[in-house]
Structure formats: structure tokens, C-alpha cells
Amino acid sequence: MTPLPTAEIQLASLLLPPSVIGDLRFIGALALVTLVPAWLDWRLRRGGKSSNTSSH
Amino acid sequence: MYVGHVGVALGAKRSVPGVALLWLIVAAYLPDWTDAALCISGKYRDTGMLSHSLPAGALLMLLAAAVALLATGDRFAAAVVAAVVVSHLPLDYVSGLKPTWPGGPAIGLQIYTRPVVDFATEAIVIAAGWVLYTRSLPAGLRRWNESHVMLAALLGMQLAADVARLLYPSINKC
Numbered sequence: 001m002t003p004l005p006t007a008e009i010q011l012a013s014l015l016l017p018p019s020v021i022g023d024l025r026f027i028g029a030l031a032l033v034t035l036v037p038a039w040l041d042w043r044l045r046r047g048g049k050s051s052n053t054s055s056h
Numbered sequence: 057m058y059v060g061h062v063g064v065a066l067g068a069k070r071s072v073p074g075v076a077l078l079w080l081i082v083a084a085y086l087p088d089w090t091d092a093a094l095c096i097s098g099k100y101r102d103t104g105m106l107s108h109s110l111p112a113g114a115l116l117m118l119l120a121a122a123v124a125l126l127a128t129g130d131r132f133a134a135a136v137v138a139a140v141v142v143s144h145l146p147l148d149y150v151s152g153l154k155p156t157w158p159g160g161p162a163i164g165l166q167i168y169t170r171p172v173v174d175f176a177t178e179a180i181v182i183a184a185g186w187v188l189y190t191r192s193l194p195a196g197l198r199r200w201n202e203s204h205v206m207l208a209a210l211l212g213m214q215l216a217a218d219v220a221r222l223l224y225p226s227i228n229k230c
Contacts, residue, residue, distance in 0.1 A: 022095070022228065022229070022230040023092075023095045023096060023230045025230075026091070026092060026095060026229045026230045027092050027095070027096075029058075029217070030085060030088055030089065030092055032213065033058065033059055033061075033062060033081075033085070033213060034078070034081045034082060034085060035078075036209055036210075036213070037062050037065075037066070037077065037081060037206055037209070037210060038076070038077050038078035038081055040202060040205060040206040040209065041069075041077040041078075041206070042077075043202060044193070044202040044203060044206070047202060
């Protein structure tokens with residue numbers, strides 16, 4: 001027996017076609033894995049610069 | 057492979073400190089970004105021939121190298137970016153089943169079907185890249201906890217992806 005879709009999926013399906021939901025899920029996963037480490041690297045280097053500046 | 061590609065970008069950052077990590081990560085995922093564009097345009101096919109085959113990889117590699125050369129004027133940086141792009145294919149041959157060339161066989165170890173093995177494999181690639189990355193940092197930054205936050209975030213994202221794959225094994229790209 002096929003399990004019933006959750007309320008969230010039913011609601012999303014009313015608002016967006018399934019193909020668009022799939023596209024958004026894939027692009028969101030790509031964006032997440034691209035932006036999170038890039039942002040952490042930027043924070044790390046910016047934090048290092050400000051701590052170097054404040055120590056002098 | 058999912059987050060493992062970030063490991064390659066992190067490792068490459070040590071060789072080309074002048075290139076922003078963001079662009080190295082974009083290069084590492086260029087075949088997947090190509091798939092994203094194909095998804096949006098409605099031309100995506102599960103075979104991945106237009107994004108993950110050897111001819112597609114070669115084309116994306118040349119394109120990325122040309123853009124990197126134009127942007128930096130540095131041949132070495134362009135070569136590293138090209139290598140990062142092309143690294144996507146062998147890593148995906150480990151994790152999935154990918155095309156070779158038009159009419160050729162699809163090959164791969166398909167460890168995606170075993171999420172625990174997939175997590176362990178990707179964690180090794182992530183950790184190796186992270187170690188190289190931390191060595192590229194100035195001495196004062198190496199002790200900073202933020203670099204460990206990055207490792208934890210990457211492993212966390214990979215774990216989430218593998219758990220999702222366990223729960224929804226038939227999920228497709230788009």
C-alpha cells in the first residue's frame with residue numbers, strides 16, 4: 001500500500017507542480033553546499049583580519 | 057557524490073590562495089549546476105549525458121579554464137580550476153552510475169545505494185580536503201575554532217543527505 005503524502009507535501013503540491021518542487025530541492029541542495037563553506041571561509045578570513053588588526 | 061566535492065575545492069584552495077573558495081566550489085559542482093540549468097529548461101535526462109559524461113566533462117573543463125584564465129590571467133590557477141571541474145567525474149563514478157560517452161556504458165560503484173559506506177567515503181574526501189585547507193590558512197587562523205565549524209558543517213550536511221537517501225531512496229535530482 002502506498003503511504004499517504006504528508007500534509008506539507010499536499011500543501012506544496014497545491015501551490016507548485018511536482019517538477020518545480022524537484023527543481024527547487026535540487027538547486028537548494030546545490031546552493032547550500034556551495035554557499036555555506038564559502039561563507040564560513042569568508043568569516044574565518046575576515047575574523048582573522050579583524051583579530052590581527054585589533055592586536056596591533 | 058554530494059559534499060565530497062567541497063573537499064576537492066578545499067584542497068585546491070591551498071594551491072591557489074588567490075582564487076575565492078566560492079569559485080572553486082562552483083567549479084567542483086559545475087556538472088551538477090549544468091544539471092540544474094537543464095532541470096529549469098526542462099531538458100534534464102536521468103542519463104546525465106549532457107553534464108556528467110566524459111565529453112561533457114571535457115567541455116565544462118575547457119569552459120571553466122577559459123573563464124578562470126580571463127578572470128585571473130594566471131595559467132596555473134586556470135589549470136587548477138580545470139582539474140577541480142574534472143575531478144567531479146571520477147568522484148561521481150565512485151558514488152553513482154554515470155555515463156561515459158554517447159553509446160558507451162554507464163559505469164560506477166554506486167555506493168549511494170549503501171549510505172553508510174557513502175558517508176564514510178565522502179567523509180574521508182571532506183576531511184582530506186579540510187586538512188589541506190587548514191594548512192593554507194595563515195598561522196594565526198589555524199588555531200581558530202571556525203575552521204572546525206566548517207568541518208562539522210560539511211559532515212553534518214553529508215550525514216543529512218545520506219539519512220535522506222535512506223528514508224527516500226528513489227528521490228531524483230529534479
